[in-house]
Amino acid sequence: MTGLRLRGVRKSFGVVEVIKGVDLDIASEEFIVFVGPSGCGKSTLLRMIAGLEEISDGELFIGDDKMNEVAPSKRGIAMVFQTYALYPHMTVRENMGFALRFAGTPKDEIARQVAEAARILELGDLLDRRPKELSGGQRQRVAIGRAIVRHPQVFLFDEPLSNLDAELRVHMRIELARLHRELNATIIYVTHDQVEAMTLADRIVVLRDGVVEQVGAPLELYDDPDNLFVAGFIGSPKMNFLKGEMEKGAVRLIEHGDIRVPVSVAAAPGTAVTVGIRPESFKADGSAALDLTVELVEHLGGETLAYARHGHGQLITVATDNDRGLASGDGFSARFNPEALLLFAADGARIR
């Protein structure tokens, strides 16, 4: 199997630059996920790797070969599209075997490959059906099967689960993770869903406006985000951001009665900062506390989310273990440990 290297990769459509210089190393057999809000350039970047979009500047290597000018079919890749892109007039068997006919593969070998892919994807009973006779999840599996039979070095997935309903998405997520283990392939996967990114990826690449904001393992990004954007994008429910000002050895939370919380970061007193705290970082045994009034409670069964404010300040999300006693209008003290706070400078960069 093969890794990839991107060096200063850029893409412009006319005067609009959508990918603004991406450097990235993808290891062999790695499951890497490009994640970011819509319009961040993640799909464009994937299509550049596939060869469907030209690379305006920079270099792309797949394995040791520079691939900028190489035709898509010669890059050793296979791609699964969001719309599945199945051939509507062909059966599942024909869909999966179609490309092999043009690669000079003998008939019985094609049949063997298709049967093998059908076994891996549990499509055996559906081989003689047409795409319109299949459910969304089955179509998705056929699209993956069409990629598998070609034995590519690298699999590219462009938002493959976006058209499926929530339950099926969870199921296919597990399937994809299994498939990655079974195929030992390099996978590049694009999604806007950070849950998919967290659950599937070996490493996540967070993109915004054509720039890589951070690359790292899912928990690295969760625990130790480089900036405000990554902190806000990774994690559900979203991280709370409070206004603060540095003092000596502490941060003062302006909208929370000027309470002082001890922190140990290097920032000059008087600096305005943004203080991040995750909803799930509030613990009953914390040494610091915010005084909040509950506005709304969501009981999810396993946990309870409270949306609360201090006075007329901003809404804060608090995940309580399972405090079913909370009700709207209650005052309560949301306790947390000062170590759980993340501090960000005015430009969004993390202060460590």
Next chain:
Amino acid sequence: MLCGGERFDLARTGLARTERLNGWMFIMPALVLLGVFMIYPILWSLWMSFQVGRGMNLSFGGFANILRLTQDPVFQRALSNTFIFLIVQVPIMLVLALIFATMLNDSKLWGRSLFRTAIFLPCVTSLVAYSVLFRSLFLADGFVNDFLLGLHLISEPIPWLADPFWAKIVIIMAITWRWTGYNMIFYLAAMQNIDRSIYESAKIDGVPTWARFWYLTVPMLKPVILFTSVISTIGTLQLFDEVNNIPPNAGGPSDATLTLSLYIYNLSFRFMPSFGYAATVSYVIVILVGILSYFQFMVVRDKRR
């Protein structure tokens, strides 16, 4: 209780009757017009097709007209000419339209909308006007011969409109020029409905360009190809304006471009009128359209259903 229910039903029936009456009133004007100008003439012409005689002097002749068809060399000439136009021109035109549509569907092609307009433009020209223009182009001393002579591609003028073979060629070129763009628009519209990622996927999978056209585009356009082939068949069976106007003598030379429609026109208005026989020939076209359309549907039918 029962009484109330009955009254309610009565009210409902009354209301339903009013609504039904209203509905009929709304479609009545259209129905009357259709009846007078379509259904009545269709039935009347069927009746006519069993009449024999000249001018207004008609009498019932039973199957005499059908018998006359089998013994009429001019009819057989018109029938075979019509079939030659059908078999040669329709496939050429549809293949050309498909190729143009594929080329003009490529988003990277320079001047795409210019070419689209240029190829579609002949469709908005008047049939008679363009026929007259084609006649002048293909006269013995017309532009086409002058042009070919000037390039030294030919040594003497081609008798475009005087030779039975070349006259057919000119007709075929003319209707191809006039109708290719029309069919192309249907193909283009259908192609723009095909998910682009189907082609991108095939490209990544190494499917060559010709195979993407032959194994993906053509099968996915099957319903539209059927539609265009049916309307082109009907159009060609009704071919009239071009063969009446392009050759200096309509249908000529020596009936080489005589079609069924032109023969019907001749029988009714050019010769001593025999409306009954003309109606019989019209029904030949109706039956041919029916049979050919049926076969086209059979050929393209999804074999799995």
